[in-house]
Amino acid sequence: MNETTALRGMPKEYFIRSMELFRDGHRHNDTARGMSQFAQPLTDAEIETLANYYACDATAQVANAQPKEVSSQ
Numbered sequence: 001m002n003e004t005t006a007l008r009g010m011p012k013e014y015f016i017r018s019m020e021l022f023r024d025g026h027r028h029n030d031t032a033r034g035m036s037q038f039a040q041p042l043t044d045a046e047i048e049t050l051a052n053y054y055a056c057d058a059t060a061q062v063a064n065a066q067p068k069e070v071s072s073q
């Protein structure tokens with residue numbers, strides 16, 4: 001069973017808060033400190049860019065996509 005959270009579609013505010021908590025040393029549930037090391041050098045702008053990327057649910061766009069009309073002419 002997958003025990004980790006999905007990043008895709010994660011609300012932007014939650015994503016940013018989590019990244020800041022790891023980066024600034026206020027969240028410690030990454031046993032090997034991998035997440036803190038990853039987040040540590042990120043700027044606020046870089047975190048926001050990542051948040052925008054993951055918050056965008058690409059599958060919704062695919063699900064709503066309409067097939068293009070095929071012309072027989």
Ligand code: HEM
Binds near residue numbers: 019
């Ligand atoms: C593109 C790279 C990464 C992104 C965007 C990312 C993002 C995140 C976010 C947003 C969370 C919070 C999830 C939540 O609160 O539900 C998280 C948690 C975590 N990340 Fe990362 N992460 C990345 C890379 C890494 C790496 C390289 C490691 C370890 C080597 C790592 C280890 C963890 C751990 C252990 C947690 C805690 C999981 C939990 O609370 O259940 N992450 N990550």
